[in-house]
Structure formats: C-alpha cells, structure tokens
Amino acid sequence: MAARNFLCLIALHAARGLALGAAPSATRRQFAAGVSALAAAPLLTIAPRAASATTTASGLSYTVEKSGAGATPGIGDLAVLRWKATYNGKVFDDLFTKNDFYYHRVGSGNLVAGIEEVVLLMKSGDIWEVEIPGKLGFGAKGKKATPGQPSIPPNATLKYRLELFSVPGKDEDLIESIGGYEPPPQ
Numbered sequence: 667m668a669a670r671n672f673l674c675l676i677a678l679h680a681a682r683g684l685a686l687g688a689a690p691s692a693t694r695r696q697f698a699a700g701v702s703a704l705a706a707a708p709l710l711t712i713a714p715r716a717a718s719a720t721t722t723a724s725g726l727s728y729t730v731e732k733s734g735a736g737a738t739p740g741i742g743d744l745a746v747l748r749w750k751a752t753y754n755g756k757v758f759d760d761l762f763t764k765n766d767f768y769y770h771r772v773g774s775g776n777l778v779a780g781i782e783e784v785v786l787l788m789k790s791g792d793i794w795e796v797e798i799p800g801k802l803g804f805g806a807k808g809k810k811a812t813p814g815q816p817s818i819p820p821n822a823t824l825k826y827r828l829e830l831f832s833v834p835g836k837d838e839d840l841i842e843s844i845g846g847y848e849p850p851p852q
C-alpha cells in the first residue's frame with residue numbers, strides 16, 4: 667500500500683509538471699520511473715476492457731473502437747464520414763487509405779440501410795466496427811462492380827470500420843453551449 671501511495675504521488679507530480687507544459691527533467695525522470703514501476707506492479711495494472719458488441723433491433727451489431735464527444739446527427743443533417751468496408755475479409759472500399767471523406771446527407775438513402783441506421787446513434791469523433799447483415803447492406807441483389815470497386819455478392823454480410831468524423835453545423839453549436847476553451851488565468 668505504501669508503494670502504491672508513492673506511485674500516486676509520482677503520478678501527481680508528473681501530471682502537475684505536464685500541466686504546466688514544461689516538466690523539469692527530474693520530474694520527467696520520476697514520471698518515467700513511475701510508469702515502469704506501474705507496469706511492473708500487478709495491483710495497479712488496469713486490464714483493457716474487452717470491447718463487446720451491441721446488437722440493435724434490426725440485427726446489425728457494432729463495437730466501439732473510439733468514443734468521440736461531438737454531436738449526433740439527425741435526419742437531414744450533413745455527416746462527414748470515413749470508412750473501410752469489407753465483406754468476407756475483402757476490402758471493397760477504404761476512404762482511410764484514400765484520405766477521403768464522404769459527405770452524407772443523413773436519411774437520403776444514398777448509403778446502405780445499416781449505415782443510415784448506425785450514423786443516427788453515433789457521436790462525432792466515434793469510430794465503430796459495424797457488422798451489417800445482407801438485408802441492411804446490398805440485399806439479395808448484391809451490387810454490380812463499378813470503376814474501382816468490385817461486385818458484392820447477394821446477401822453479403824458487410825463489415826465497416828466507420829468513423830463519424832464531424833457533423834458540420836452541430837459540432838459548432840455544441841462547442842458554444844459548453845463554453846468552449848477558456849485559457850487558464852495568468
């Protein structure tokens with residue numbers, strides 16, 4: 667227990683140093699020592715919580731990879747999205763590597779039903795792993811190949827790594843309502 671308190675103290679000092687923006691090197695060394703001690707102390711090891719999947723009434727499921735704190739879009743809002751889409755482990759579209767975004771009018775039906783549904787549950791900044799059953803994807807018809815994209819077979823389960831990058835218009839309102847950033851007093 668004494669060792670534990672000691673480590674907390676180091677962490678506190680290190681945090682103060684970091685908060686001031688210029689930790690003296692001694693504090694940095696203590697911090698580093700604290701971190702390696704933390705790694706070695708089983709009592710203080712925090713096991714990463716296994717992300718569990720949530721299944722919605724429609725049958726799609728998602729796992730949260732990263733939680734954002736921004737706005738949630740509603741029908742008619744613009745949502746800026748990125749995704750990596752796969753079926754059977756085959757990537758058929760990857761906006762992350764293309765460094766591209768898709769500006770989606772929520773509810774327009776321009777994206778598969780599963781994406782339309784899940785975007786309404788997400789916050790700006792979220793990255794979710796989404797599994798979409800065939801009926802909420804390209805359905806019994808599948809999808810014909812288009813330039814740069816392969817065909818998708820009938821009833822294919824789709825997997826998306828989906829990022830709601832921003833909700834222009836709503837994110838700004840949110841920042842205003844929580845007061846935005848205030849610099850620390852001098």
Ligand SMILES: *[C@@H]1O[C@H](CO)[C@@H](O)[C@H](O)[C@H]1NC(C)=O
Nearest residue numbers: 800801805806807819820821
């Ligand atoms: C796709 O699913 C529909 C509805 O469940 C079914 O009638 C059809 O036979 C399936 N098609 C294939 C190719 O599995």
